[in-house]
Amino acid sequence: xxNLWIIPALPLLGFLVNGIFGxxxxxxxxxxxxxxxxxxxxxxxxxxxxxxxxxxxxxxxHYFTWIQSGAFNVGFDYQVDKLTAIMLLVVTGIGSLIHIYxxxxxxxxxxxWRFFAYLNLFMFFMLNLVLAANxxxxxxxxxxxGLCSYLLIGFYFTxxxxxxxxxxAFIVNRIGDFGVALAMFLIFIxxxxxxxxxxxxxxxxxxxxxxxxxxxxxxxxxxGKSAQLPLYVWLPDAMEGPTPVxxxxxxxxxxxxGVYLCARSSVIFVHSPAAMDTVAMVGLATAVFAAVIGLAxxxxxxxxxxxxxxxxxxxxxxxxxGAFSAGVWHxxxxxxxxxxxxxxxxxxxxxCHGEQDMRxxxxxxxxxxxxFATLGCASLAIAGFPFTSGFYSKDAILVAAHAHAPWMFWVxxxxxxxxxxxxxxAYFMTFFGKYRGHGHPHESPVSMxxxxxxxxxxxxxxxxxxxxxxxxxxxxxxxxEGAEAATLTYISVAFGLAGIGLAYFLYVVxxxxxxxxxxxxxxxxxxxxxxxxxxxxxxxxxxxPTVNGSRTLLWRGIEHYVIDxxxxxxxxxxxxxxGVLKHLQSGNIRSYATWVVIGGAVxxxxxxxxxxxxxxxxx
Amino acid sequence: MxxxxxxxxxxxxxxxxxxxxxxAIGAAGFVLRRNIITVFMCIELMLxxxxxxxxxxxxxxxxxxxxxxxxxVMVVAAAEAAVGxxxxxxxxxxxxxxxxxxxxxxxx
Numbered sequence: 012x013x014n015l016w017i018i019p020a021l022p023l024l025g026f027l028v029n030g031i032f033g034x035x036x037x038x039x040x041x042x043x044x045x046x047x048x049x050x051x052x053x054x055x056x057x058x059x060x061x062x063x064x065x066x067x068x069x070x071x072x073h074y075f076t077w078i079q080s081g082a083f084n085v086g087f088d089y090q091v092d093k094l095t096a097i098m099l100l101v102v103t104g105i106g107s108l109i110h111i112y113x114x115x116x117x118x119x120x121x122x123x124w125r126f127f128a129y130l131n132l133f134m135f136f137m138l139n140l141v142l143a144a145n146x147x148x149x150x151x152x153x154x155x156x157g158l159c160s161y162l163l164i165g166f167y168f169t170x171x172x173x174x175x176x177x178x179x180a181f182i183v184n185r186i187g188d189f190g191v192a193l194a195m196f197l198i199f200i201x202x203x204x205x206x207x208x209x210x211x212x213x214x215x216x217x218x219x220x221x222x223x224x225x226x227x228x229x230x231x232x233x234x235g236k237s238a239q240l241p242l243y244v245w246l247p248d249a250m251e252g253p254t255p256v257x258x259x260x261x262x263x264x265x266x267x268x269g270v271y272l273c274a275r276s277s278v279i280f281v282h283s284p285a286a287m288d289t290v291a292m293v294g295l296a297t298a299v300f301a302a303v304i305g306l307a308x309x310x311x312x313x314x315x316x317x318x319x320x321x322x323x324x325x326x327x328x329x330x331x332x333g334a335f336s337a338g339v340w341h342x343x344x345x346x347x348x349x350x351x352x353x354x355x356x357x358x359x360x361x362x363c364h365g366e367q368d369m370r371x372x373x374x375x376x377x378x379x380x381x382x383f384a385t386l387g388c389a390s391l392a393i394a395g396f397p398f399t400s401g402f403y404s405k406d407a408i409l410v411a412a413h414a415h416a417p418w419m420f421w422v423x424x425x426x427x428x429x430x431x432x433x434x435x436x437a438y439f440m441t442f443f444g445k446y447r448g449h450g451h452p453h454e455s456p457v458s459m460x461x462x463x464x465x466x467x468x469x470x471x472x473x474x475x476x477x478x479x480x481x482x483x484x485x486x487x488x489x490x491x492e493g494a495e496a497a498t499l500t501y502i503s504v505a506f507g508l509a510g511i512g513l514a515y516f517l518y519v520v521x522x523x524x525x526x527x528x529x530x531x532x533x534x535x536x537x538x539x540x541x542x543x544x545x546x547x548x549x550x551x552x553x554x555x556p557t558v559n560g561s562r563t564l565l566w567r568g569i570e571h572y573v574i575d576x577x578x579x580x581x582x583x584x585x586x587x588x589x590g591v592l593k594h595l596q597s598g599n600i601r602s603y604a605t606w607v608v609i610g611g612a613v614x615x616x617x618x619x620x621x622x623x624x625x626x627x628x629x630x
Numbered sequence: 631m632x633x634x635x636x637x638x639x640x641x642x643x644x645x646x647x648x649x650x651x652x653x654a655i656g657a658a659g660f661v662l663r664r665n666i667i668t669v670f671m672c673i674e675l676m677l678x679x680x681x682x683x684x685x686x687x688x689x690x691x692x693x694x695x696x697x698x699x700x701x702x703v704m705v706v707a708a709a710e711a712a713v714g715x716x717x718x719x720x721x722x723x724x725x726x727x728x729x730x731x732x733x734x735x736x737x738x
Contacts, residue, residue, distance in 0.1 A: 598734070605661050 013059050015072050015089040015142055018099065021052040022134035029131060033124025042114040045127035049110050049134055053103035059091065060100075066093045067484070071144050071208065078147075085205055088144035093483050097339060098141035098271055101346045105263045106134050108462035112354055113255040115458030116361060126166060126253065133159035137264050141271060146195050146205040149272070153191060153236065156265045157184045163260060164252040176248040183245040187235015191272075194228035197221070211278040219283055226279050226286030229272060230293065237269030239327060240297045243320045244546055250312040254357030257312060262319050262353050263346040270326045270342050274335045277487045281333065291331025291415065295422055298324030300543075302429040306436075307529075307540040310367050311356045314437045318393065319349055321430060325408055328423060334411030335487040340479035341408055344400035347473045348392035351466035352434070355386035358459055359441055362452040369440040371448040378452040381460040383442050385467035390438045392470040394431035395507040402504070403474030409503050410496060424503050431510025439518040645686035652679035666721070666728045670714055677707045 025048030033041050063070070069092035078085040091099070110130065117126050133156060140152025157180075165177030195205060201221050202210045214222065233239070238246035249261045260266070273280060273290065280287055298321045305317035322345050329338030360367055362379045376383040392401035405427060413420035446452065454460070469476075517525050529536045538544070595606070652675055659672030681700045688696025721733055 598736075601661050601730075604657070608657050608661065 012072060013063065013070070013091070015059065015091055016074060017055050018052050018059070018103070019135045019138035019142065021048045021055070022131040022138065024048060026128050026131035026135060029124050030128040033128055036124065038118075038123055041124045041127055045131055046107070046110045046114065048131055049103060050107045052134070052138070053107045056096075056099045056103050060096050063091065063096075066091065066096055067486075068092070069095070069144070069208065082203060083199070085145060085147045087148065088206070089142040089148075090144035090207070091142065093486050094271075094274060094339065095141050097343060097477075097479060097482065099138065101343055102134070102137050102141060102264050105346050105350050105466075106137075106259060108465055109255050109259040109263075109350065109354070112258075112357075112459050112462040113253075115456045116255055116357055117253060118456075120253070122166070126163075129159055129162045129166070130256075130259070133163070133260060133265070137268075140268055144207055146198060146207075146210075149275075150188075150191060150195065153232075153268060153272075154188065156260070156268065157181065157188070157236070160184075160249070160260050160265055163256040164249045166252055166256065170251070173251040176245075176251040180245040180249050183242050184235050187232045187242055187269075190228045190231025190235070194225050194232065197225050197228065201225070207275070214278045214282060217282075222279050223283040223286050226276070226283045227289060229276055229279070230286065230290055233269030233272050233327075234293060235269075236272075237266050237323045237327070238297075238320045239269070239293050239324060240300060243297060243301065244549060246320055247313055247316040247542070250310075250316050254312065254353055254360060257316070258350045258353035258357070261316070262349040266319065266323060267326070267342045267346065270323065270330060270338055273327070273330045274339050274487070277330075277335050280330070281487075287331050287333065289331070290327055291412075291419065294324045294327025294329075294331050295412075295419055296324070297321065298328060298426045299422060299429075300324075302426045302433070303539055304542045305433040306429060307536065308433075309369050311359060311369050311372070311437055311441065312353070312367055314369075314433060315349070315352050315356055318352070318430065318434060321426065322349065322393070325405065325423070325426075328412055328419070329408040332408075332411045332415035332419070334408060336480035336483040337404065337407035337411050339483065340477075341401075341404035343477055343479055344392065344404040344470075344473050347400055347466055348389040348470040351385060351389040351463060351470050352393065354459070354463055354466065355382050355389060358382040358455040358463065359386075361455050361459070363448050364450050364452075366448050369437060372441045372446070373444040373448075374442070374446040375452055376442040378446070379454045381454060381463060385460075385463040386438060386442070388467040388470045390434050392473075393434050394511055395427055395503055396511075397504055398474070399471050400469065400473035404479075406500055406503060407480065410499055413496065413499055420499065424506050427503055428506035428510040431507040432514050435511045435514035436518055439514055443519050444522065642686055642690045645682060649679045649682040649686065652676075652682065664729050664731055666718055666730045666733075669730060670711075670718065673714075674707060674711070677703055 025044050028044050029036075029041055033044075036044075060066075069090040071088050071090040074087045074089070076084065077087045110127075113126070113130065117123055120126065136152045136155025136159060138152075140149055140156060143149040143152060161177045161181040164180050165174045167173045198210060199205055201217055202213050204210060235242045246261060246266065250257050252261070280290070301317045301320035301324060305314055305321065308314045308317060322341070326338045326341050326345070329335070329341060358379065359372065359375060359382060362375060362382065363372055366372065388399070392399040395402045395405045409420055409423055409427070412423050517528075529540075541547075597603075656672045656675035656679060659675065660669055663669055663672065681703050684696040684700045684703070686696075688694065688700075718728070722728060725733060727733070
């Protein structure tokens with residue numbers, strides 16, 4: 012026993028303390044509780060991993076039987092293997108940094124304690140998700156992180172747009188969760204168990220059609236949580252939450268839960284080629300689609316949000332072409348550089364007094380040098396600059412994609428070029444040129460820049476420090492082995508550098524040109540600028556029909572007439588019958604006596620008739 | 631034909647028919663008449679109709695139970711008559727009427 016339960020229990024304790032007593036506690040105590048609970052959890056993860064003998068086989072710890080009903084038996088079980096170990100390190104490590112950063116970023120906010128309570132609760136559910144040893148317990152974490160995401164997106168609950176965004180995230184995620192729930196039903200029917208080790212041991216012998224159905228349903232859930240087509244729409248809006256939330260939940264950890272679920276269920280996926288192809292196609296389509304939208308956004312957080320959607324698409328592409336470890340590798344490196352991009356963006360926003368529009372920024376490298384340098388590292392990493400973390404993981408995915416289907420490689424590598432372009436566009440618009448905003452921008456405090464520096468180091472060196480495919484080894488049965496093709500690497504690096512160069516040319520050298528290009532493109536630019544009108548399309552095709560249908564049919568029709576009608580009808584009938592019967596209660600003794608006499612007479616007649624009938628029957 | 635033979639010669643159904651007729655008259659009087667004294671007498675009539683039935687069956691079945699019931703009914707009727715007449719007297723003193731429809735203060 013390694014007492015794995017301590018890992019999520021610490022943030023849960025932090026949540027309870029801050030949630031119950033936080034309102035009365037001084038800010039310092041709130042921050043200490045929140046940060047320490049996560050840092051200690053990180054330390055305990057390190058302790059567990061260093062003391063573990065071998066992580067090749069998952070070490071399952073059974074705490075108690077949770078649900079027992081007939082053949083249905085679910086235990087409260089945690090397990091740790093290599094995949095979980097990597098996720099634990101990412102979640103607690105990045106989580107610790109972001110908690111520290113938040114103490115600076117949120118210092119002047121209302122509801123400081125509330126923010127940290129939610130953040131700790133999120134850590135608890137996320138750790139529960141990656142530690143769980145059966146699907147149902149994963150689902151607990153899955154729903155819990157969704158809840159925390161909702162709470163934190165709507166953190167500024169007095170702002171209508173923030174609560175709307177929270178609702179949107181929650182409702183869109185419901186669609187995905189529906190898929191996961193159905194997948195679990197199907198898994199239980201097929202395997203008579205929800206435990207990972209039983210399911211994965213039995214999976215190879217089951218019909219391909221069943222496994223495909225399970226895999227596709229899991230993909231629906233993963234697409235909801237990890238913001239893939241067609242359910243990605245909630246993630247850009249989720250940027251209404253505080254920036255550390257965007258970094259932790261909507262970039263580094265929660266949105267990668269879908270990738271984790273697919274990698275965890277790799278045994279099911281590899282036995283279903285159709286599902287694998289679907290995953291790869293969804294991932295690739297999302298990567299391209301989101302990258303194109305990212306080209307024309309002006310809100311710095313929106314750019315990074317679409318970038319997150321796009322990079323998650325890469326991870327799904329990796330998983331879909333069978334390179335599970337490459338997908339997980341990109342998950343890790345993406346957690347480094349995307350958390351850094353968001354935290355850096357937060358620092359920029361902090362510097363510009365809450366301004367998020369990049370057209371109101373510019374020239375910040377003088378005012379915020381640390382942010383400038385660290386964001387540069389992240390931007391290099393996401394562009395796949397040689398020997399940065401993003402270079403390794405993206406390359407691994409691209410090589411695997413090429414081995415699967417060359418055209419996928421070309422689409423992905425072109426997307427990589429677009430990624431480099433829009434991230435560096437944001438970088439140049441923010442830090443170069445002249446300051447176009449109001450007030451005096453300033454550098455952020457050490458509590459914010461400290462985590463930035465650590466993450467910058469990880470973004471640069473994280474690729475070869477954590478060689479995930481090597482760590483995971485033979486964990487995934489079928490691993491797409493892309494031949495080490497130097498040519499492919501050169502091509503992807505060339506596309507990345509071209510993107511950076513184009514951004515430099517358009518936004519530093521010749522900064523009048525982008526507007527001309529935009530106006531010459533006309534309708535096409537409008538289309539991209541408005542995100543292909545997907546939100547509007549969903550509004551017309553799904554939201555409005557649902558709302559109107561609910562209003563006219565369900566509310567005015569079924570509720571008003573059928574349900575209320577039944578209730579009112581019962582009442583009205585009781586009243587009517589009572590109205591007739593009340594005339595019997597005249598209070599006049601003789602009328603009662605009359606009724607008694609009539610009743611007696613009727614009874615006698617009936618007895619007489621019945622008696623004769625009875626006697627006749629006997630005879 | 632002595633009395634005993636006469637009594638034995640009357641079938642029990644005659645007593646029952648007589649009893650039913652008495653009861654019907656009593657019930658009709660109770661329902662239809664307004665005079666409180668008449669109503670009171672009608673109640674007595676019904677009680678005695680029932681008594682007659684008891685006696686008839688007691689004789690027919692050679693059982694003493696009917697007699698006992700009859701005595702009970704008579705005791706109750708006597709007590710009722712005492713209380714009832716006292717009430718009637720008081721009502722008449724206070725209201726100067728014997729029409730029961732006019733004595734309906736408790737109804738509302």
